[in-house]
Amino acid sequence: MIWVLGVAVLGIWDIMFLNKPALLRVTxxxxxxxxxxxxxxxxxxxxSWGLTLGLHxxxxxxxxxGYIVLTFILNLVRSVPQIIGVLLSYVIIAALITRGWxxxxxxxxxxAFCMSVFIFxxxxxxxxxxxxxxxxxxxxxxxxxCGISEKRIIxxxxxxxxSRIHIFNKLISVFGSAVFLQCSVDFxxxxxxxxxxxxxxxxxxLGSLLAKMDSKQDILAIGNTLFNPGYLPQLFMQHLQxxxxxxxxxxxxxxxxxxxxxxxxxxxx
Amino acid sequence: xxxxxxxxxxxxxxxxxxxxxxxxxxxxxxxxxxxxASSEAQLLSGVPITNVNDPxxxxxxxxxxxxxxxxxxxxxxxxxxxxxxxxxxQFNQKLQSSHVHEKLSLSKLLDLAGMYFKFLVxxxxxxxxxxxxxxxxxxxxxxxxxxxxxxxxxxxxxxxKVPARKISRFLSSFFKVIAYMILFSPAYVxxxxxxxxxxxxxxxxxxxLGLISNGLLVMYSNKFYAFLVAESxxxxxxxxxxxxxxxxYSFPKDRHGNPCGTIDxxxxxxxxxxxxxxxxxxxFRNAHYQYLSTIKEQASxxxxxxxxxxxxxxxxxYLNYEMLRQLLYKNYDIVLTIVLGIFYTVKFTEIIxxxxxxxxxxxxxx
Numbered sequence: 192m193i194w195v196l197g198v199a200v201l202g203i204w205d206i207m208f209l210n211k212p213a214l215l216r217v218t219x220x221x222x223x224x225x226x227x228x229x230x231x232x233x234x235x236x237x238x239s240w241g242l243t244l245g246l247h248x249x250x251x252x253x254x255x256x257g258y259i260v261l262t263f264i265l266n267l268v269r270s271v272p273q274i275i276g277v278l279l280s281y282v283i284i285a286a287l288i289t290r291g292w293x294x295x296x297x298x299x300x301x302x303a304f305c306m307s308v309f310i311f312x313x314x315x316x317x318x319x320x321x322x323x324x325x326x327x328x329x330x331x332x333x334x335x336x337c338g339i340s341e342k343r344i345i346x347x348x349x350x351x352x353x354s355r356i357h358i359f360n361k362l363i364s365v366f367g368s369a370v371f372l373q374c375s376v377d378f379x380x381x382x383x384x385x386x387x388x389x390x391x392x393x394x395x396x397l398g399s400l401l402a403k404m405d406s407k408q409d410i411l412a413i414g415n416t417l418f419n420p421g422y423l424p425q426l427f428m429q430h431l432q433x434x435x436x437x438x439x440x441x442x443x444x445x446x447x448x449x450x451x452x453x454x455x456x457x458x459x460x
Numbered sequence: 461x462x463x464x465x466x467x468x469x470x471x472x473x474x475x476x477x478x479x480x481x482x483x484x485x486x487x488x489x490x491x492x493x494x495x496x497a498s499s500e501a502q503l504l505s506g507v508p509i510t511n512v513n514d515p516x517x518x519x520x521x522x523x524x525x526x527x528x529x530x531x532x533x534x535x536x537x538x539x540x541x542x543x544x545x546x547x548x549x550q551f552n553q554k555l556q557s558s559h560v561h562e563k564l565s566l567s568k569l570l571d572l573a574g575m576y577f578k579f580l581v582x583x584x585x586x587x588x589x590x591x592x593x594x595x596x597x598x599x600x601x602x603x604x605x606x607x608x609x610x611x612x613x614x615x616x617x618x619x620x621k622v623p624a625r626k627i628s629r630f631l632s633s634f635f636k637v638i639a640y641m642i643l644f645s646p647a648y649v650x651x652x653x654x655x656x657x658x659x660x661x662x663x664x665x666x667x668x669l670g671l672i673s674n675g676l677l678v679m680y681s682n683k684f685y686a687f688l689v690a691e692s693x694x695x696x697x698x699x700x701x702x703x704x705x706x707x708x709y710s711f712p713k714d715r716h717g718n719p720c721g722t723i724d725x726x727x728x729x730x731x732x733x734x735x736x737x738x739x740x741x742x743x744f745r746n747a748h749y750q751y752l753s754t755i756k757e758q759a760s761x762x763x764x765x766x767x768x769x770x771x772x773x774x775x776x777x778y779l780n781y782e783m784l785r786q787l788l789y790k791n792y793d794i795v796l797t798i799v800l801g802i803f804y805t806v807k808f809t810e811i812i813x814x815x816x817x818x819x820x821x822x823x824x825x826x
Contacts, residue, residue: 448644
């Protein structure tokens with residue numbers, strides 16, 4: 192609620208004082224960031240659910256080789272820092288766009304998929320924890336004795352009926368991680384690789400907007416205000432684009448964290 | 461532990477073999493972009509021509525083509541033109557990238573080793589500081605809440621309505637939000653906002669940024685706090701009370717200055733935290749044990765944060781800025797070498813963490 196209210200207040204302020212092209216860019220950047228991050232959440236859920244089931248059934252049917260290979264691959268991906276993985280995959284995506292192999296909505300989907308590959312492990316861990324917790328309880332054996340299939344117990348009774356709150360809470364934090372990574376990688380690409388990677392063809396996001404020269408100058412003005420407090424009113428009028436983008440990133444991260452915390456406290460997770 | 465160590469070593473060997481094979485055996489030059497050309501022209505682009513602008517050589521190649529492919533004069537003229545265009549492009553590209561194109565050599569490797577060492581030193585310092593900071597903040601938060609709760613209980617019968625309290629509460633909430641906003645800011649937002657007034661390119665600034673930015677400290681201190689809260693609700697706490705352990709958090713030191721059973725500032729900020737004769741000592745130790753297993757995740761997040769700081773701030777002479785630079789110049793062998801170095805850092809952190817968790821679990825598990 193506070194997030195929506197904060198963004199709405201900022202939006203009204205921007206409508207009044209920010210020039211139209213800049214307002215359009217900021218709106219586009221914000222919407223694109225949110226779309227990509229929502230897609231990351233969806234891919235994370237699909238990937239982690241599928242891999243958790245895969246790992247469980249390898250373990251359940253005692254297929255050791257399959258289980259070891261899958262765990263080994265997962266642990267390898269886990270050992271690659273997320274930012275490196277996402278950065279390298281974005282460079283590849285940019286190359287694909289430049290060659291005209293992908294475009295339009297496909298770029299969003301591919302960006303989100305690549306990011307979710309480096310994020311979804313946390314969700315796999317959570318789902319596996321939940322499954323191992325419930326398999327130790329009596330109800331698991333009782334259901335098996337009643338003839339209920341393993342698939343149904345895992346999918347419906349453990350993951351859906353008894354863990355969906357935990358999963359939803361994790362998805363909120365995945366969304367937060369996605370916002371952070373998305374903005375950081377786009378900022379890095381725009382600052383460091385702008386001549387090598389065709390940033391024009393990549394979707395505009397909050398990170399790439401912040402890396403623009405005028406936004407950076409707006410942010411630099413904050414430092415000036417620290418030692419010249421009289422400059423403060425001009426900050427909210429003349430440096431609105433950079434401040435809006437920076438505020439949207441920081442405020443969104445803070446609010447997502449608070450939502451996740453509040454949700455966990457409310458449901459006593 | 462053995463199986464975990466085997467898995468880590470296998471992972472190290474597997475990734476090393478793959479990346480080293482790519483570094484030493486893959487032809488990265490083939491990835492460099494070249495202008496589109498017909499397959500015939502591409503095929504013949506390797507013919508020995510010393511000067512592309514020499515009309516004699518151009519005519520000579522034209523004549524040779526006419527001898528080899530008689531009856532295709534127009535096609536031969538087109539092919540020869542394309543061959544010369546490709547050669548000219550190649551020459552220009554070589555000229556343009558001569559100052560940026562680098563190969564992995566011994567001297568470059570030594571350069572990278574220096575940067576890697578610097579990265580490791582910063583990483584270890586920030587890791588130690590966050591390890592300390594996370595626990596201290598969480599313990600302080602937990603003890604403060606407990607003290608506040610005890611204070612409220614003690615004054616419940618006679619609650620004092622102080623108007624100044626509302627203002628102080630409002631101010632404290634305001635500063636809390638500001639502090640949270642700073643702690644959640646990505647490193648580049650903080651760095652750019654103070655860049656005009658401070659030198660942001662020093663190692664000390666990097667350490668400071670790594671510590672306070674990207675939400676690292678807040679997230680993990682909150683995790684540790686959650687562990688403390690969960691532990692404080694467990695049954696052994698009541699068992700400890702029965703055994704006469706101190707349970708009051710606002711309990712003052714006794715007249716003889718005996719620290720046993722008191723939680724004061726010193727015990728909260730001490731690097732090795734001990735709260736002797738107090739039930740909180742057990743709560744803390746159990747929470748600490750759970751926290752150990754999250755260090756892997758914290759280390760990985762910290763490395764991500766440090767990489768972002770170095771890359772986003774364009775700090776010259778640092779490992780990750782160098783990686784970004786080499787990525788820009790398409791020197792992929794150097795990029796992969798740096799990636800391998802970072803992978804080793806993560807893996808060794810995981811091995812050390814697993815070892816510490818294993819050693820701790822031997823203490824508690826039968």
